[in-house]
Amino acid sequence: MNNQFDELTKSLTQSVTRRAALKKFGVGLAGMALACSLSSPLRVTAATLGPLVELSQPNPLAGCNSGFLPPGTMTLNDAAEPFIAVNPVHQNNMVAAWIGGDFQNVITAASFDGGLTWQQVPLPVTTCSSSQPYPGTGDPTLSFAPNGDLYASVVVGFSFSS
Structure with missing residues (x-):
């Protein structure tokens, strides 16, 4: 059995010449370049996008005070850590979170018309938006599955001490 394996590896080694290796390497680079160019986002100018839309204002929870006071100078109307995902099944369906x-x-906004109009929806994960006992949240992440299902992930339940 060992002899058969040795003979097989010898024949494979001899069939891979420097020229064949370079040819395979070149095809691999070309394929990688093509894959990268196909996966690059389409570049458009601001003129084709239309007017900017501020999604984070008004803050639907600006009147809520959960008692959670992180260090720093944030206010009730601030927005941070934005994240956006586009549905691979329906390209006009976009969801943003911040x-x-x-x-x-974490507030989310959904659009079903390519971003022309948006609807805000707070995720029910803190005392400000639900009966959950968590005073704070952060690190919003969104992802659409290949079938169009949306998944959201957040960190909840902060505690800072001075």
Whole structure:
């Protein structure tokens, strides 16, 4: 059995010449370049996008005070850590998420018309938006599955001490 394996590896080694290796390497580079160019986002100019739309204002939870006071100078109307995902099944369906206020909650906004109009929806993960016992949240992440299902992930339940 060992002899058969040795003979097989010898024949494989001899069939891979420097020229063949370079040819395979070149094809690999060309394929990688093509894959990168196909996966690069389409570049468009601002003129083709239309007017900017501010999604984070008004903050639907600006009046809520969960008692969570992180260090720093954030206010109830601040927005931080934005994240956006586009549905691979329906390209006009986009969802954005961000931290609203001083880590009060993660706010999401959904568009079904390519970003022309948006609807805000706070995720029910903190005391400001649900009966959950968590005073703060952060690190919003969104992802669409290949079938179009949306997944959201956030960190909840902060505690800072001075």
